[in-house]
Amino acid sequence: MNASSRKPLIALGALALLAAGLAAWGGYSYRGATRELESVRATLASESERARKLDAELAALRDEKSDTEEELRTEKNKNESFQRQIDKIAGTVGTLEKLSKTDEELLQKYSKVYFLNEHYVPSQLTDVPSRYVLSGKVQSFHRDALPFLESLLEAAEEDGIELRVVSAYRSFTTQAQLKSGYRVTYGSGANQFSADQGYSEHQLGTTVDFTTPDLGSNFTGFDKTEAYEWLRERAHRYGFVLSYPQGNAYYQFEPWHWRFVGTDLARDLARRGESFYDLDQREIDEYLVGIFD
Numbered sequence: 001m002n003a004s005s006r007k008p009l010i011a012l013g014a015l016a017l018l019a020a021g022l023a024a025w026g027g028y029s030y031r032g033a034t035r036e037l038e039s040v041r042a043t044l045a046s047e048s049e050r051a052r053k054l055d056a057e058l059a060a061l062r063d064e065k066s067d068t069e070e071e072l073r074t075e076k077n078k079n080e081s082f083q084r085q086i087d088k089i090a091g092t093v094g095t096l097e098k099l100s101k102t103d104e105e106l107l108q109k110y111s112k113v114y115f116l117n118e119h120y121v122p123s124q125l126t127d128v129p130s131r132y133v134l135s136g137k138v139q140s141f142h143r144d145a146l147p148f149l150e151s152l153l154e155a156a157e158e159d160g161i162e163l164r165v166v167s168a169y170r171s172f173t174t175q176a177q178l179k180s181g182y183r184v185t186y187g188s189g190a191n192q193f194s195a196d197q198g199y200s201e202h203q204l205g206t207t208v209d210f211t212t213p214d215l216g217s218n219f220t221g222f223d224k225t226e227a228y229e230w231l232r233e234r235a236h237r238y239g240f241v242l243s244y245p246q247g248n249a250y251y252q253f254e255p256w257h258w259r260f261v262g263t264d265l266a267r268d269l270a271r272r273g274e275s276f277y278d279l280d281q282r283e284i285d286e287y288l289v290g291i292f293d
């Protein structure tokens, strides 16, 4: 072989070597990359598995938390419901206690067949301030209703209305005497004039006959006074109602005769344009517990 023919051989050999080298390196490099890929894949798989497990754990924890929250909510609602029951029972007990201490006669309708017992005396009586009483005579009123009467009298005074109490509490005996007095004056008409319904109401201690200093003890014409108009418009705010208004079916018109029935009932009656004796006793009884509120 000559030198010129050997050269390409050398080049070929070098090329072959290079190719072999490249192939070897390539092989090595390929295997390396594959291993690396496999390792990354394995890591990824294990990480995915870990993530999945963590997710599951988290979900379980979330469920648990939500269960706990539900339990908490249920317990809270139970407690609230229990508290409401306690409050309700306490309220009922309070109402019953209050009711047991409230004289049921105070909101009774009296009629020709239903009277207040002759021995009945109000639990607490107290004097009406003398400046509001017509004559120097002492007038007594139910202690718990007196603040309402005083408020009414003060409000009238502020409005320039002169109202005087001519008669408030009257015992059975006083009334019997009064009635016989009327009978002497008016004969058998006394039953019509000062009949038994009015009796009972004054015996309660929560009823008052008003007049003005001008009219004095003569009630005639009270319905023509400014005082009467004032009472018609405002007495209900203080819990007073006209027991026997004009045109009522139960008794003669008594513009001076006002009964304390509590502000709730008086206001409702005023709003409805009805009188106390128009109402059913059962409906009236619902106002008893709050009569002095």
Ligand SMILES: [Zn+2]
Pocket (backbone or CB within 6 Å): 198, 202, 208, 209, 256, 257, 258
């Ligand atoms: Zn009267």
